[in-house]
Amino acid sequence: LVVKRTVSEPTAEHPGDVLHPPPPQCPGRIRHFHI
Amino acid sequence: NAHGPKPIGPSPPLGLRDCDSSEGEEAAEVAMDYINTHHKHGYKYALNRIEELRVLPRRPASEVVILELDLLETKCHVLNPLPLENCTVRELINHAIEADCDVKLLKEDGKLSVTGARCHSSPDSAEDIIKICPDCPLLIPLNDTQVVKTVELLLDQYHSTNDAYFMLIEIARAQMQAPNTIIAEFAISATNCSSKDASENVKACQALSGDQAQFGFCVGSVMHVPKEEIHVECEVYAPQSEVAHPVLAKDN
Numbered sequence: 001l002v003v004k005r006t007v008s009e010p011t012a013e014h015p016g017d018v019l020h021p022p023p024p025q026c027p028g029r030i031r032h033f034h035i
Numbered sequence: 036n037a038h039g040p041k042p043i044g045p046s047p048p049l050g051l052r053d054c055d056s057s058e059g060e061e062a063a064e065v066a067m068d069y070i071n072t073h074h075k076h077g078y079k080y081a082l083n084r085i086e087e088l089r090v091l092p093r094r095p096a097s098e099v100v101i102l103e104l105d106l107l108e109t110k111c112h113v114l115n116p117l118p119l120e121n122c123t124v125r126e127l128i129n130h131a132i133e134a135d136c137d138v139k140l141l142k143e144d145g146k147l148s149v150t151g152a153r154c155h156s157s158p159d160s161a162e163d164i165i166k167i168c169p170d171c172p173l174l175i176p177l178n179d180t181q182v183v184k185t186v187e188l189l190l191d192q193y194h195s196t197n198d199a200y201f202m203l204i205e206i207a208r209a210q211m212q213a214p215n216t217i218i219a220e221f222a223i224s225a226t227n228c229s230s231k232d233a234s235e236n237v238k239a240c241q242a243l244s245g246d247q248a249q250f251g252f253c254v255g256s257v258m259h260v261p262k263e264e265i266h267v268e269c270e271v272y273a274p275q276s277e278v279a280h281p282v283l284a285k286d287n
Contacts, residue, residue: 028054028085032107032124035083035133035159 050101054085062088062100062147066138067119069149070106074113077207080106080134081124090142098142106134106154112207114222114250116272128168130210132156172210172218182209185217189255189267200226200233201251201269202242216258223269225249249274 052059063085071079087103108131111122125131134156140147161173175182186206194200201223208220225248226233228240243249255267 024051024053024088026051026054026085026087027105028059028088030084032081032083033127035105035107035127 050089050091052088052090054088056088058090058100059085059088059102062102062138062140062142063104065140065147066102066104066136066149066152067106069138070136070152070154071113071119073152076205077108077113077132078125079109079111079113079115079119079122081109081119081122083107083124083133086135093141096143100140100142100147102136102138102140104136104138106136108132108134112220112222112252114204114272115252127159128164128171130159130161130164130171130174132158170213172212172216175209175211175217177206177209179209181217182206182219185209185219185255185257186221188257188265189219189221189253190223192255192265192267193253193269194230194233198229198231200228200230200237200240201271202226202240204250207252212256215260216256218254218256220252220254223251223253223271225251225271225274243274247274 063082067080067082074080082104084105085102086105087101089101091099091101093099108125109119109122110125111117111119115122134154136152136154138152139150141150158174164171164173183206186203186209190201190203204222204224206219206221208218210218212218224242226240226242228237233240249271251269251271253267253269255265258264
């Protein structure tokens with residue numbers, strides 16, 4: 001069985017490697033309406 | 036660090052934070068209060084969206100918070116004492132003004148203060164409004180001679196039914212309702228004159244100031260054809276000291 005790994009999502013290659021935190025969610029929520 | 040954990044994946048740009056985080060909401064609230072306090076003309080603004088939030092460390096123990104905000108015009112004139120929470124945001128079909136603001140704040144000992152703000156305001160696209168509402172009135176320039184004449188007529192009309200004489204502070208909005216109606220909104224100030232005094236010598240009339248200062252806001256329309264029809268309604272706010280209105284205290 002061949003499993004294709006996506007290249008867009010980084011994965012830890014070595015034990016102990018840490019992922020950067022996800023990018024911040026911006027812009028934020030719309031409070032009234034979209035212009 | 037060759038021996039420590041290796042961060043992988045794209046690193047986020049320096050200092051960027053979630054726009055809807057509690058620190059973003061807190062900073063935006065302080066920024067909105069500052070913007071509305073220092074805004075000298077037109078209407079109070081309401082926050083629509085935080086576009087970007089950046090928090091940078093500042094030596095020795097404080098932080099600089101940088102905000103990019105998207106604001107919408109409310110129906111409360113800046114002189115209206117109503118708190119912003121009670122002000123209605125102007126609908127899109129009413130051809131509103133929007134503003135983009137960059138605000139810089141300092142956070143020291145957990146307390147936020149604004150160190151600078153820059154805003155750019157512009158009317159919503161007239162074409163977009165026509166698309167969704169072809170008959171809706173569109174904004175026209177405040178210094179248009181027809182607008183100035185309309186406001187004079189409306190203020191005269193108001194004085195015809197009131198003893199106290201008010202002077203015009205500013206024309207805040209003007210719209211043209213096709214084909215022959217002009218709708219205007221304007222701010223007024225109470226004076227030391229009665230309407231009768233003013234009719235005899237208007238130049239002697241002075242706006243009341245200090246604790247006596249009293250402001251109002253009028254909305255009216257003048258239809259010219261087939262016959263001239265004038266409608267005006269003014270709301271006069273309770274007297275307020277200049278302390279309660281830092282805008283006036285600074286730029287009377």
